Amino acid sequence: MHVVIAGAGLGGLSCAIACRKCDPPLKVTILERSPEFQPIGAGIQLPPNATRIMEQYGLLETLKDVGAVVMQNHTLRRYSTGEVIVNKPLGARAKQIYGAEWMVIHRADYQRVLLQHAQNLGAEIQTGAEVEKVCLILKDGQRVYGDAVIGADGLWSVTREHVLGRPSPPVETxxxxxxxxxxxxxxxxxxxxxxxxxxxxxxxxxxxxxxxxxxxxxxxxxxxxxxxxxxxxxxxxxxxxxxxxxxxxxxxxxxxxxxxxxxxxxxxxxxxxxxxxHSELETWVKDSVALLGDASHPTLPYQAQGAAMAVEDGAVIGFLLGRLQGNPVLWSEESGKDAITTTLKLYEKLRKQRTTVNVLGAVQARVFYHLPDGSEQLERDRLLSELPESRWESRSKWNWGDAEYQQALLGFDTLADAAEHSHKLFEG
Ligand SMILES: Cc1cc2nc3c(=O)[nH]c(=O)nc-3n(C[C@H](O)[C@H](O)[C@H](O)COP(=O)(O)OP(=O)(O)OC[C@H]3O[C@@H](n4cnc5c(N)ncnc54)[C@H](O)[C@@H]3O)c2cc1C
Missing domain, CATH: 3.30.9.30 (D-Amino Acid Oxidase; Chain A, domain 2)
Structure with missing residues (x-):
């Protein structure tokens, strides 16, 4: 099976790695618009749901080797004085409750590690390859063919237009x-x-x-x-x-x-x-084309989850397409195209609710972070300052302090979920 990925951002590279890690690996071509990889961006957080995927890719130590730092606390402060409102322990606690650490890294270092790993695993990368239309005609006229096409082309995705059949620019927040x-x-x-x-x-x-x-x-x-x-x-x-x-x-x-x-x-x-x-798109999949990451569910960065969700999406797509390729009944020359559409629809089903909750969670975080001075802000600060005593196991009206919300967001094992819910499709 040949998978063509438009965009070598964090989501596209995660998808490439997941496709190449299948047994046998899928053929992967990544088309990246930029002529070369620039050290774009600044820092980026890897919450536990992202580091879990990195662990599954065997990349945790490499990320630490290039300077990723494990976070010990998440400290909220009052803007005017710097006084600490609350200190949420991460460190060993994140590992214990969510099963993985909370790390931070320079985005350029993160991208370089994923890129090198994808290439080492055998993914082919074409740079200076700007996708203009999907049946994949490049700007220079070159046509690229694939069994599945993954639109990992970010916030201003052109693949999104193809899938929806209309322009659908992201919404300014x-x-x-x-x-x-x-x-x-x-x-x-x-x-x-x-x-x-x-x-x-x-x-x-x-x-x-x-x-x-x-x-x-x-x-x-x-x-x-x-x-x-x-x-x-x-x-x-x-x-x-x-x-x-x-x-x-x-x-x-x-x-x-x-x-x-x-x-x-x-x-x-x-x-x-x-x-x-972006508010929820009606679909992420058209025939054998699927969207991932910021192309399908761009979000405010207030839960540090945009790249984490993109990386999760990529992991799920690779896993599911690998399972399809390994099923000779479903993956045959005659029915292959339909089976790819069915598999990508399953990906959409598995990911849509989680990412929608996530985008809305970031909107709530904006309210939470930006309250004007006054009674509601005083109440927020009081509730937060009481959290450590309850050892972070209680419910809260604010997602940031709500143990159940945080567990669902950060403790979720994306690949285990995909394995469980794809059983019926691939095993009958
Ligand atoms: C201020 C800020 C802070 C953030 N902090 C965090 C954080 O702490 N944690 C976190 O998880 N997320 C964070 N994010 C969000 C995160 O950066 C994005 O959600 C994530 O990078 C999306 O990944 P992606 O692969 O979907 O898209 P991108 O990373 O945007 O990659 C898209 C790729 O596609 C290429 N491309 C675009 N168009 C084409 C085309 N037509 N043909 C070929 N290639 C194309 C681009 O050059 C790019 O390489 C933050 C975002 C911002 C703005």
Whole structure:
């Protein structure tokens, strides 16, 4: 079986690995628009549901070798003072309850590891290969044929148009993110006690404020740090990313924790990203073409789940197509096309509810993070500060503190679920 994947982002590469890990492996061609792999992006979190897949791919140690850092705590702070509202233990606790660790990494390092692994397993990658239409005609006129085509071409997917039969651009959320990094030595030079404390902790630090929040964590073995500043969108609607204005950034966070302001003033550059998401698409599959990741369910990044979901999608597609190829009754020359459609429909069924809950969860997280000062915010902070006493096993009106929601999100074993629910299709 030949699988053609449009897009070598994190989701497309996960799909390539999963397809090549089948026994026997599927033939995989990845078509990537960029002429070369640029170190795009800044930090990215790998919550336990993503690290579990990495473990299943045998890549956990490699990720650590290239600088992934295991997070010990998730700390929420008050925007104006930096005072800690609550400290959620991750570290050993994440491993114990969700079965996997919570890590952070530079996106470029993550992509490089997945790319090398996909290539080592035998996936073929064509760069500078921009898919324009699906029956896969490339911009340079070249036609590419595959038994299954996977649209892993991200937020502004062209494959999505093909599947839906109409344009369906992502929806602006009204928020944007500045993303920037700095080096540890740059921050150490400040000789600021409070900044040094932040550098010494392996924590995800979040400052919560009205309409805005800020996230800070280490990458590259703690030799660099990632800062994400979220604020209301002021980019024109046709602009997706833009160079951030450092003065604007400082002004935006006036009146915030002085330690955070010190960090912001250290940034020498930051990219501004328009944040989009998508309401549920009516379908992700048309014949032998399926969408994954941001092409099918782009989300606000407020639960750190966009790439995690893309990686899960890719793992499921590879697993299911591998099972199909291994079934000589279903996978035959005459009925192969129909069987691929049936298999991809099963993928859609397995993934749609989970990813929809996830996109909506990020919308709730936006409300939770951005409450204006007042009674609701005081109530939120009070509820959060009471959580550690209940040892994180209780329910909460906010997903962030709700043990059941977090377990379903982070403790879910995607491949075990796919194995269980595909049994009927492949074993009769
Ligand atoms: C500020 C911010 C912070 C985030 N933080 C996190 C986080 O902490 N954790 C997390 O899990 N997620 C996070 N995300 C979300 C995450 O980055 C995305 O959800 C994820 O990268 C989507 O992966 P993908 O493979 O679907 O798409 P992409 O990574 O966008 O990859 C798409 C690929 O397709 C290629 N392509 C596009 N069009 C074509 C074409 N026509 N032909 C061929 N190739 C094409 C592109 O060049 C690209 O390589 C964050 C996002 C933002 C904006």
């Amino acid at each position: 009204g928020d944007l993110a500045y993303r920037g990094t700095f080096t540890r030595s740059q921050l150490r030079q400040l000789n600021d006690e409070k900044v040094n404390k932040l550098l010494d902790d392996s924590n995800i630090q979040v400052w919560l404020g009205p309409e805005k929040h800020v996230v800070f964590y280490p990458v590259r073995n703690g030799t660099e740090f990632n800062l994400v500043l979220i604020r209301p969108d002021n980019l024109p609607s046709n602009v997706r990313t833009f160079h951030g204005n450092l003065e604007e950034m400082k002004d935006d966070f006036e009146g915030w924790d002085p330690t955070l302001r010190t960090l912001i003033s250290c940034l020498s550059s930051a990219l501004k990203w328009k944040l989009c998401h």
